[in-house]
Amino acid sequence: MIMLKSYQRTILYTILHFVVDGICACIIFSKLYNEDYTTCLSIFLIYNFLAFLSQPFVGILIDKFFQPKLFLFISIVMLSLGYLFSFQFVLSSICLGIGNSFFHVCGGKDVTVKSKNDIISLGVFVSTGAIGLVLGQRCYSEALMIAFFSILFVTALVLILSKEEIGAIEWNSVKGFKSNKKILFLSLILLVVAIRSFVGKIIVLDFEVSLGIFIGIAVATALGKALGGIVAKYLGPRKTILVSMSIAIVCLCLGNFNPYILCLGILMFNFSMPITLYYANLISKRKEGFAFGALAAALIPGYLLGMIEYNVLTSKLCIVFLSVVSALLVCFICRGIKQNGDF
Numbered sequence: 001m002i003m004l005k006s007y008q009r010t011i012l013y014t015i016l017h018f019v020v021d022g023i024c025a026c027i028i029f030s031k032l033y034n035e036d037y038t039t040c041l042s043i044f045l046i047y048n049f050l051a052f053l054s055q056p057f058v059g060i061l062i063d064k065f066f067q068p069k070l071f072l073f074i075s076i077v078m079l080s081l082g083y084l085f086s087f088q089f090v091l092s093s094i095c096l097g098i099g100n101s102f103f104h105v106c107g108g109k110d111v112t113v114k115s116k117n118d119i120i121s122l123g124v125f126v127s128t129g130a131i132g133l134v135l136g137q138r139c140y141s142e143a144l145m146i147a148f149f150s151i152l153f154v155t156a157l158v159l160i161l162s163k164e165e166i167g168a169i170e171w172n173s174v175k176g177f178k179s180n181k182k183i184l185f186l187s188l189i190l191l192v193v194a195i196r197s198f199v200g201k202i203i204v205l206d207f208e209v210s211l212g213i214f215i216g217i218a219v220a221t222a223l224g225k226a227l228g229g230i231v232a233k234y235l236g237p238r239k240t241i242l243v244s245m246s247i248a249i250v251c252l253c254l255g256n257f258n259p260y261i262l263c264l265g266i267l268m269f270n271f272s273m274p275i276t277l278y279y280a281n282l283i284s285k286r287k288e289g290f291a292f293g294a295l296a297a298a299l300i301p302g303y304l305l306g307m308i309e310y311n312v313l314t315s316k317l318c319i320v321f322l323s324v325v326s327a328l329l330v331c332f333i334c335r336g337i338k339q340n341g342d343f
Helices: 006-032 037-053 055-064 068-084 089-114 119-127 129-138 142-161 179-202 211-235 237-257 259-269 272-282 288-306 312-339
Strands: none
Touching: 006 037, 006 068, 006 089, 006 119, 006 129, 006 142, 037 055, 037 089, 037 288, 055 089, 055 288, 068 089, 068 142, 089 119, 089 288, 119 129, 119 211, 119 272, 129 142, 129 211, 179 259, 179 272, 179 288, 179 312, 211 237, 211 259, 211 272, 237 259, 237 272, 237 312, 272 288, 272 312
């Protein structure tokens, strides 16, 4: 058995994040969705409830019984069953949702613990899911499905057969943090995540979205999350959020006719992702699974609100206002945590 270093585990989980989201998208969009509205709605509700809204509860379970190899194995089995049961949309949706939920929470906690809550590792881990989703949704083929599952099995096998590091890994936690302040700051972080999901859904696109542009948007999303962690590591979360959000507001409001400007705005807007996850872990020490799951669940309210049809002016006003609000909230959280004795 080989001993994997922290960064090696992060790389492997990042690859798995890419293929897990790719597999779910492949199966749902190519094998489950059809012309029947009721069927599609049922699939959407079942999958998203289990894949996202269940994550806080899965997180509580994983925090109590932290066995990453076991939960990773369960995830792989459920994803495989989701493919095998693709002839029956209810069973397949249930299996895919459970497999997705277990993977994300297990992987998020394992990366957090093994990297000592390193913000770069967090940004890298969460980045690749967007690309997997787009490829699975828009580029489905049996060859791609085989490739996804092959990578899944090989990568997961390396992680499962690797030697676990001995002893608990600690990092600096918030000192003297009262429960009411923990609840307040975590609630604000969840609000920032919901805002990010909502704004991402209402971005105005006044040009034809070809496959290339669609993939470009996914790559910009992924790069934003990865670069956000890197920049925040060296520039600091507060400066990072202020600079990135300022650029994002301009690009998202003026780039609706230009895909390159829009992609830059999306890239900058996603800088906040690893920052919110980093702070959530910081104030939820030893409950990293719950923190990761809670942030994932917070995506759903913003996404659903974003599905409502808005006119262009309303969308742009919301983007400006909510981007400013989210940046100020992150700065407030940063200041509040510093005042309690952290870093």
